[in-house]
Amino acid sequence: MLLVCLVLVVFAIGCQGRRAVPDDGGSEEKCVCNPVVNVGSPPCNYDGHMADLQTVLIAQQAHITRLQNNSKGSESLLAEQKKITDSLKERVEQLEERIMSKDAVITCPARYELFKGTCYRFSTDQKPFNESQHTCNEEGGRLATVKTNETHNFLTNHVRATTKAHTWIGLSDVETEGLWVWDDGTVLVGDGIWGTNEPNGGTRENCVHFYHGVYNYRWNDVPCARSYFYICEIQG
Ligand SMILES: *[C@@H]1O[C@H](CO)[C@@H](O)[C@H](O)[C@H]1NC(C)=O
Ligand SMILES: *[C@@H]1O[C@H](CO)[C@@H](O)[C@H](O)[C@H]1NC(C)=O
Ligand SMILES: *[C@@H]1O[C@H](CO)[C@@H](O)[C@H](O)[C@H]1NC(C)=O
DSSP, X not given: OHHHHHHHHHHHHHTTOOOOOOOTTOOOOOOOOOTTTOTTSOOOOHHHHHHHHHHHHHHHHHHHHHHHHOTTOOHHHHHHHHHHHHHHHHHHHHHHHHHHSHHHHOOOOTTOEEETTEEEEEOSSOBOHHHHHHHHHHTTOEEOOOXXXXXXXXXXXXXXXXXXXXXXXXXXXXXXXXXXXXXXXXXXXXXOOBOTTOOOOGGGXXXXXXXXXXXXXXXXXXXXXXXXXXXXXXXX
16 A cells, blocks of 8 residues: 555656646646546646656556565555556556647647647737737747748638738848848748738838738738737747
8 A cells, every 4th residue: 555655646746747828817727637547638747747657657567576576465465556557557558649649739728729739829909019029928929930831821811711900920120121030039931921022111111910901911011010910829
């Protein structure tokens, strides 16, 4: 029984890892990780859990070997230990499977939508570029980076289906005219998905948005003080 208690203590320690999930109330979602019972619980700190489980498994197996070697070893205790080990083995296998399929492991914060491993939130309010950046930062993310055609299509289709309006993305040349930098600090690679003859605003227009209208949501540069909808992203 001492060992069973030890097992529970190890898991209690493992469960202290919390995953901060910003939501409407700004509260934290608790890490729920009873490894034996809660097979469907939300994931949290997988690496930590895997390490915990592996440690316990190894300890269990050593213990069983010792019991087997000990002629006074109680059969029922041995059977009990074996049952715990089997259930731990099963849990490790389940966790491994979920880690292999990455999207199954990612959960987005409230109001965020998952696309290809990244969580996106489409604002319902309109703000200047810097205020939009600030809001995304406060939520633990940044303004959306749009580095593939697939991402561009996903995001613009969403805007098409909802606000149908100009929408900030995380691209600007505020620091150096003509050097387009994403909100994650990387520089725009390739041609970008600009509207015809864009960008063309020089130092007056340093912030980029999906252009609702003639450009069919391709990119356009405008003065950063305009108030537009915006899209935040959080890496899943
Ligand atoms: C159990 O016994 C075997 C041989 O009888 C020995 O090789 C092994 O090291 C023992 N294991 C433990 C944990 O005592
Ligand atoms: C955004 O820019 C305006 C005008 O420059 C400034 O007044 C405001 O404080 C800025 N907001 C943030 C969050 O930086
Ligand atoms: C994105 O689509 C454009 C055509 O709209 C194409 O020219 C370009 O090569 C595509 N880029 C990638 C990375 O697939």
